[in-house]
Amino acid sequence: MALFKTKEPIILSYVWDNPTITKNLPFEEQRFLLVKIRPLELPPLPKVNLILVLDKSASMEGDPLENLKKAVREILQILDDDDHISIILFDSEAKVLVSNTPASHRKEIRTRVEDIFPIGGTSIDEGMELGIQEAEKFRAPDVLSWMILLTDGKNEHGDNKRCLDLAREARKKGINISTIGLGRKWDPKLLEEIADLSGGKMYFVENPEDLKERFVKEFQSIKNVAYRDVSLKVRLEKNVRMSDVSPVFLVTPQIKKIEPLWDGTQWIIEIGNIERDKEKLLLFQLFISEPESSYISKIFEYEIEYKTTLGERQTTQTHNVVLEVTESYISQFNEEVRETLERLSLYIQQELAEKYIDEGKPLEALTILQTMVQTAVKFENETLRKLVEENIKKVKAEGSLPDEYRIMTKYQTKMVEE
Amino acid sequence: MKCPICGFQNKSGVKFCERCFSALDIFSVKPEEEGVYCPNGHWNPSGVKFCTLCGAPIQKAEILLSPYVFVDKETGDLVSIPLAENEVTTVVIGRKSNEFTPDVDLSPFRNSATVSRRHAKLTIDKVSGEIVIEDLGSTNGTYINGERLEPQKPYKLHPGDIVSFSKKLHLVFEVREL
Numbered sequence: 001m002a003l004f005k006t007k008e009p010i011i012l013s014y015v016w017d018n019p020t021i022t023k024n025l026p027f028e029e030q031r032f033l034l035v036k037i038r039p040l041e042l043p044p045l046p047k048v049n050l051i052l053v054l055d056k057s058a059s060m061e062g063d064p065l066e067n068l069k070k071a072v073r074e075i076l077q078i079l080d081d082d083d084h085i086s087i088i089l090f091d092s093e094a095k096v097l098v099s100n101t102p103a104s105h106r107k108e109i110r111t112r113v114e115d116i117f118p119i120g121g122t123s124i125d126e127g128m129e130l131g132i133q134e135a136e137k138f139r140a141p142d143v144l145s146w147m148i149l150l151t152d153g154k155n156e157h158g159d160n161k162r163c164l165d166l167a168r169e170a171r172k173k174g175i176n177i178s179t180i181g182l183g184r185k186w187d188p189k190l191l192e193e194i195a196d197l198s199g200g201k202m203y204f205v206e207n208p209e210d211l212k213e214r215f216v217k218e219f220q221s222i223k224n225v226a227y228r229d230v231s232l233k234v235r236l237e238k239n240v241r242m243s244d245v246s247p248v249f250l251v252t253p254q255i256k257k258i259e260p261l262w263d264g265t266q267w268i269i270e271i272g273n274i275e276r277d278k279e280k281l282l283l284f285q286l287f288i289s290e291p292e293s294s295y296i297s298k299i300f301e302y303e304i305e306y307k308t309t310l311g312e313r314q315t316t317q318t319h320n321v322v323l324e325v326t327e328s329y330i331s332q333f334n335e336e337v338r339e340t341l342e343r344l345s346l347y348i349q350q351e352l353a354e355k356y357i358d359e360g361k362p363l364e365a366l367t368i369l370q371t372m373v374q375t376a377v378k379f380e381n382e383t384l385r386k387l388v389e390e391n392i393k394k395v396k397a398e399g400s401l402p403d404e405y406r407i408m409t410k411y412q413t414k415m416v417e418e
Numbered sequence: 419m420k421c422p423i424c425g426f427q428n429k430s431g432v433k434f435c436e437r438c439f440s441a442l443d444i445f446s447v448k449p450e451e452e453g454v455y456c457p458n459g460h461w462n463p464s465g466v467k468f469c470t471l472c473g474a475p476i477q478k479a480e481i482l483l484s485p486y487v488f489v490d491k492e493t494g495d496l497v498s499i500p501l502a503e504n505e506v507t508t509v510v511i512g513r514k515s516n517e518f519t520p521d522v523d524l525s526p527f528r529n530s531a532t533v534s535r536r537h538a539k540l541t542i543d544k545v546s547g548e549i550v551i552e553d554l555g556s557t558n559g560t561y562i563n564g565e566r567l568e569p570q571k572p573y574k575l576h577p578g579d580i581v582s583f584s585k586k587l588h589l590v591f592e593v594r595e596l
Binding site for chain 2: 246364373
């Protein structure tokens, strides 16, 4: 492993599939690079502007709603006094239950939460729109705005496209959205896209009793954000290019495909927030042809751009990523890289299988699902193996796969660490 | 090479599919390595329940076509003998090749390389219940309970008999309830 230690607050280290490259390569070589980014110096904790956008449709009646109230009460308890909170409720329409207010008003907020009454349908976009409006009421460079969106149903009275537009708008305004799907009747694709587009995370909570824990954990991870809007600026050498189809993946905490942006001189790779005490993993797929140098070959140079919790935008110095050039081929393959590839392949295969099913190609989907079983066996992931086998049965019987079957599989393949 | 999983047309020389990261070399692993065959003869790593190429279930007593089966007692792999509608069924047992597919294909079993393409003939009379096996002049011979059969001569077969198709592949003949 190559390591660059500097006085900078963010550190990047990397692992190649094979740390060497052969002189006189006859063809372009496929190479994988695992990049690890972690904070070295920690800025002060951020002030959190928390926006809860909560489903109060008729299906939430009883246990789900009671547990949701418990979760909100717990969040109120652990918010710092100078954090802010807003609460939006939605069914087929949305309304503001608690307008943006400091958490020190928790007593008053708590009484309002008791009055939530479950009725109506589901329109997620209505809730998101009001949520963004409320979020905007508390804006400062050192404030971290984060929405937690909870639903137990599909967006039956809303517009999925509008949800995605709102997720992009939120991202532009510096609001991240984490989504929580409760039970097994929601739309996993939609909640995943909202989270991915806005730089949040997506969660599945099967049992209402686990809502409190999920809300608390998510709030803690928001509070733990050390650096925001982190991106890598990458300038590749002439003999190097990124894959056109799968160039970069974010591996932890949840798998997400990243499309690098070309700004005319370099690639910008947006990787979101970095938490305290947590390493962020990225996997690059590069194609490298004959190296020019004969000892150490530079592959690309980069800087890391980031915002501190105080809102200052900063950039690290320029660093290089290199490979050692050898006379003859040295055969080796790093195990960590291999394992990462297997994880990613499970996730990509799950997406492809769903795509084929939606396109009416169940046979193609089955081939993929069967490969996933194989990988799950290798990872000794019994839960996933059973899930995929259930999916196979369903596809064989009906040629289709309902959402309740997709939720678990997506979550199991996307989630890499808690 | 075309990725067998996602269908992406890869450049030559890649180890992993450029689109879905599936390891492309697992499909060229030598069949001698630990693994199982699906009923269509595709090699799979052990532990899978369905063939990674064609999706057929890897035989573990899951689908029975008829009550008459040959079972590998060590692995549990089995093949069932398809019954004709007529009173009398005659099937050719052997190893599938590009030009020829026997009625009962033994290629999914381990150690099937020494089985001839047309190895033996099995006749089942549903009415009388008589079952007869005949070696078709196979290269490595057919045995019942260790006794080598004279080629082209019918021998009676009973449930529980161990039939060896060559000295490498030993299968138990069973009659099971459907």
